[in-house]
Amino acid sequence: MSRSPPALTTLVAVSSLAIAGCTAQSAPTTHTYYIAADEVVWDYAPGGVNQITGEPFGEAEAFWVESGPHRIGKVYKKALFREYTDETFTTLKPRPPEWEHLGILGPLLRAEVGDTLRIVYRNNAPFPNGLHPHGVFYEKDSEGAPYADGTGAADQADDAVPPGGTHTYVWPVPERAGPGEGDSNSVFWMYHSHTDEVQDVNTGLIGPMIITARGATGANGLPEGVDRELIVAFDEVFENESYYLQDNIQQYTSDPDGQFMIQDPFGQPMVASDPMATPDYNLMNTLNGFIYGNLPGLTMRVGERVRWYIMATTNFEVHAPHWHGNTVLIRGMRTDVATLLTMGMLIADMVPDNPGTWLFHCHVGAHLDGGMTSVYTVEPGV
Ligand SMILES: [Cu+2]
DSSP states (O other), X not given: OOOOXXXXXXXXXXXIIIIIOOOOOOOOOEEEEEEEEEEEEEESOTTSEETTTTEEOOHHHHHHHOOBTTBOOSEEEEEEEEEESSTTOOSBOOOOGGGGGGTTSOOOEEEETTOEEEEEEEEOXXXXXXXXXXXXXXXXXXXXXXXXXXXXXXXTTTTOBOTTOEEEEEEEOOGGGSOOTTSOSEEEEEEEOOTTHHHHHHHTOEEEEEXXXXXXXXXXXXXXXXXXXXXXXXXXXXXGGSTTHHHHHHHHOSOGGGXXXXXXXXXXXXXXXXXXOOTTTTEEEEETTBOTTOOOOOEEETTOOEEEEEEEOSSSOEEOEEESSSOEEETTEEESBOOEETTOXXXXXXXXXXXXXXXXXXXXXXXXXXXXXXXXXXXXXX
């Protein structure tokens, strides 16, 4: 077992005492993940009905779910981050039931302050992409973003992993990636491809990361004092910015040659796939890639200490996550509506006292119309 540098040992001990309460500490760990960008056919509403109303999709939802001569519908080809068991990338690592709700998001990365995340990355998609993390430490060979930073080739291999290529990203987790004063004992970050950020993320390449204070992981593997974790991305997906727009038009519209050009929000020509198109066309208003109540698995029990990790993605995102039936604490303040902007990340702690099936949705009207709605279920206590 390698010995920690003295400075790190001191740092993590202070961190644990100050923020998390002191428990027995294990040695810093390197967590290795095998993640690939894979082509996947994604269904935004696999239940096939509006699960909020309990009714079949009708006129109100047709704009977002029905395919047609110039309309793609609810099924799209995408590229998603998926976790494998080892460096051969032959066996997908099963997603545990408690994380079924992650949906379109990549695998959850988890570490404590003082640990290191090591990601062996394979690009199985037909366009260059990579991994860029928020919060954790990276040197130039693990930043995953191409720009004129004065570095040489050895530090640029991470910027754009070519189709079929691999790269290993190494991200130490220093104190400043963990909880600050006033934080809870875990911090929510994300990672995503940043080779062509807008196109990559709208194609589907984004995932979550949780960093826990040193020594603050409980026996259940979650941060101490937490019984249930949930991660929900208020994820606008602008499919007109996906690498697969043309593939999807060809595959899922019945008159693919009927497409025409409109202007995007910046006045630039853009391919439209519907004669009634607006610039918002193909903007899917999702929770973890699901619309109209199709997000599964938001479950808990009365009295559990539930930590919600909430994030947004890369478009013009203004969200108002709203929980019916129970309340949350966000940065020590009691509320039932959060405020979330583009690429925002926040934590909401809930101790549900009200059993039942409750709405959890975005309160922005246009997002509600587009299906940014789900339910969460509180079972009676144990
Ligand atoms: Cu919203």
